[in-house]
Amino acid sequence: MSDPVSSRVFAPGLVVQHFEPPLALASFKAIAFDMDSTLINIECIDEIADAVGKKAEVAAITEAAMRGEITDFKDSLRRRVALLKGVPAEALHGVYEQRLRLNPGALELVEAAKAAGLQTLLVSGGFTFFADRVRERLGMHEAHSNTLDIQGGLLTGHVLGDIVDGEAKKRHLLALCARLGCDPRHSIAVGDGANDLPMMGAAGLSVAFHAKPKVREQAMVAINEGGLDRLLEVLA
Numbered sequence: 328m329s330d331p332v333s334s335r336v337f338a339p340g341l342v343v344q345h346f347e348p349p350l351a352l353a354s355f356k357a358i359a360f361d362m363d364s365t366l367i368n369i370e371c372i373d374e375i376a377d378a379v380g381k382k383a384e385v386a387a388i389t390e391a392a393m394r395g396e397i398t399d400f401k402d403s404l405r406r407r408v409a410l411l412k413g414v415p416a417e418a419l420h421g422v423y424e425q426r427l428r429l430n431p432g433a434l435e436l437v438e439a440a441k442a443a444g445l446q447t448l449l450v451s452g453g454f455t456f457f458a459d460r461v462r463e464r465l466g467m468h469e470a471h472s473n474t475l476d477i478q479g480g481l482l483t484g485h486v487l488g489d490i491v492d493g494e495a496k497k498r499h500l501l502a503l504c505a506r507l508g509c510d511p512r513h514s515i516a517v518g519d520g521a522n523d524l525p526m527m528g529a530a531g532l533s534v535a536f537h538a539k540p541k542v543r544e545q546a547m548v549a550i551n552e553g554g555l556d557r558l559l560e561v562l563a
Contacts, residue, residue: 338560340552342543348561350532352443356509359500359526360437361518362451362458362472364393365536366465366555368428371457372407375482378418381410395521395541400452400492405485408475412484416477419456427457429464430536432554437465439559445515448503450496452522471499493522500526517555518542534558 334344363370376385385407392403437447449470451458458472476485489495504511512531516523519538524545527533535546536555543549550557 338557340550341557341560342549342551343547343561345547346532349563350561352439352445352559352562354513355440355443355445355515355531356507356513357446357448357500357503358440358515358517359448359450359496359503359530360467361496361520361523362449362461363453364430364519365517365523366430366433366449366461367457368430369422369426371422371427371453372404372411374422374426375411375414375418376407378414378421379411385410392522393520394539395524400522401490404452404473404490404492408482408486409484411475411482414482416480416482419454419475423457423460427461429461430555432556434465435554435556436558437467439556440515441466446503446507448500450491450499450526452491452493452496469503471495493525496523497525497529500529515558517558 337343360366370389373382373386373389376382388403388407391397392400397403440447447467449458449462449467451472453472455472455474458470462470471491473491474487476483476487501511504514511529514530515532516527516530517534517536518527519536521541533546535542535549548561
């Protein structure tokens with residue numbers, strides 16, 4: 328869907344490369360979003376860790392994983408979740424109600440995508456407790472994320488089932504495209520961290536939102552200032 332052109336500043340805080348705007352939003356069939364630090368303002372796991380005084384320790388692993396310095400996302404998630412053992416499940420409610428906010432432009436972009444006929448997908452290496460609520464809040468079509476094991480009202484330090492990592496995000500996007508009967512080139516992927524790169528690479532339009540350097544370098548659109556709805560500046 329694109330012709331190679333050099334990277335350029337399309338507007339203040341908005342960089343495009345490898346295509347010439349505008350593209351037609353309605354020519355796409357699906358849009359996939361990361362959640363933590365993309366659709367929402369926080370890394371949920373870091374804020375849960377704050378409940379037991381381990382935010383700095385967990386956040387350091389999160390940051391390294393998002394920069395791509397830790398290449399095994401599943402291992403990094405298991406290490407972080409292990410540090411949450413014993414956290415009361417009610418702490419999740421506190422994080423959602425007191426700390427989690429939608430990022431600017433999230434609702435506007437999702438609503439524009441739905442109005443143009445796109446299927447909306449949330450794929451997160453975070454947790455179902457938050458992802459399901461964010462999906463419902465934004466009126467998105469589907470969400471896939473990880474499930475924390477909770478027993479006796481406490482986190483056990485384990486994740487249930489297969490972990491949603493970068494490759495799983497890509498698989499969910501490709502599966503959605505297959506169900507829609509569309510080529511993955513007619514999909515958009517939006518993220519901020521290294522584990523978003525596989526799905527961004529599979530999509531026809533990749534979007535980095537206030538992202539890590541490695542992600543900004545590879546994305547076709549880099550939103551470095553402003554909200555998610557700035558994507559609409561390059562989509563007619």
